[in-house]
Amino acid sequence: MNVIHTRLSLVTSGLLLVAMVVSWSSGFIGYRYVADQGSVYLATLWRFILAAVVLLPFAWKGLHALRGRDLVHQGLLGLFAIGGYIGPIAASIQLGVAPGTASLIANLLPLTIVVLAGSVPGQRTRGWQWLGLALCLSGMLVASAASVEWDATDLWVHSLPVLAVLSLAAATLYQKALPGASMSALTALFIQVCAVIPVFAVLAGLEGEIRPPMRTGFAVGVVWLVIFATLGGYGFYWLCLQRFSIQRISGVLFLTPPVTMIWAWLQFGDPLVGSAMVGVVLTLLGVPLLGMNHVDTPCADKAGRHVRSS
Structure with a gap:
């Protein structure tokens, strides 16, 4: 019975990690689609408005039991993990950075998290994990190199995706170290989404419009993003953070660029270079090493007893 339970746990863990990577990649695909339909800021604003409407019925009961500091905690997570990540990346693309270049810089997130993980008790990177990190990073760089264009705009604009990476990394470490009050995942996500709606309302308003265009393509893109x-x-990102070590999550996230490239090839007919496959292989070799020296169970991490979402 223990063997069966262990196998089921491994299958569940694998499915969670796969779902996280596919869902994370879907954001790049969604913005690739809505970029042809209108402003990225406008699409993002209505993405979160619609998400809040969808989440409200499920979060309503849990909201009554929360204290003010719980709302502040989740609101800060939303501002840094969602607004602070998506806003600078969208701004960089609007100012001329090629999407492939922005994606490459943004996907240095796992490296940043692993390097900063020593600030969280019990999450220090050590031993074979450094080799795993090197393999995953090499795989991501090899897979993404073909889509990089550095001459598209001023150098300072390329710093915006770097700010996005630092913002989400800070939110990740903050949530891992201080998970806050236990609450349902949908309640936490509702609070975080509501916190960033004013941010993107201002950004969309500065571009001159906050009303959604009455076009089917725009609506489909927003629903996709939601x-x-x-x-x-x-x-899935925060559910995986509840269950796994920072190192394992970061290793799996290195698969996002090649998965996105394969997805774009299937959906949009974008050229698929052989380096993407090489990058996948290198990353797959590194992920098991990044998972070593940690026991990836909720019991191994006191924070794992809390439900987190973003």
């Missing part, structure tokens, strides 16, 4: 990138992407 279901896959918001509920799926951030939801």
Whole structure:
């Protein structure tokens, strides 16, 4: 019975990690689609408005039991993990950074998290994990190199995705170290989404419009971002953070660029270079090493007893 339970646990863990990578990649695919339909800021604003409407019925009961500091905690997570990540990346693309270049810089997130993990008790990177990190990083760089364009705009604009990476990394470490009050995942996600709506309302307003265009393509793109990138992407990310070590999550996230490239090839007919496959292989070799020296169970991490979402 223990063997069966262990196998089921491994299968569940694997499915969670796969769902996280696919959902995370879906955001890049969704923005690739909505970029042809209108402003990225406008699409992001209505992405979160719609997400809040969808989440409200499920979060309503849990909201009554929360204290003010719980709302502040989740609101800060939303501002840094969602607003602080998506806003600078969208701004960099609007100012001329190629999407492939922005994606490459943004996907240095796992490296940043692993390097900073020593600030969280019990999450220090050590031993074979450094070799795993090197393999995963090499795989991500090899897979993404073909889509990089550094001459598109001023150098300072390329710093915006770096700010996005630092913002989400800070939110990740903050949540791992101080998980806050236990609450349902949907309640936490609702609070975080509501916290960033004013941010993107201002950004969209500065571009001159906050009303959504009455076009089917725009609506489809926003719904895609709500279901896959918001509920799926951030939801699975924080659920995996509850269950696994920072190192294992970071290693799996290195698969996002090649998965995104393969997805774009299937959906949009973008050229698929052989380096993407090489990058996948290198990353897959590194992920098991990044998972060593940690016991990836909720019992291994006191924070694991809390439900987190974003």
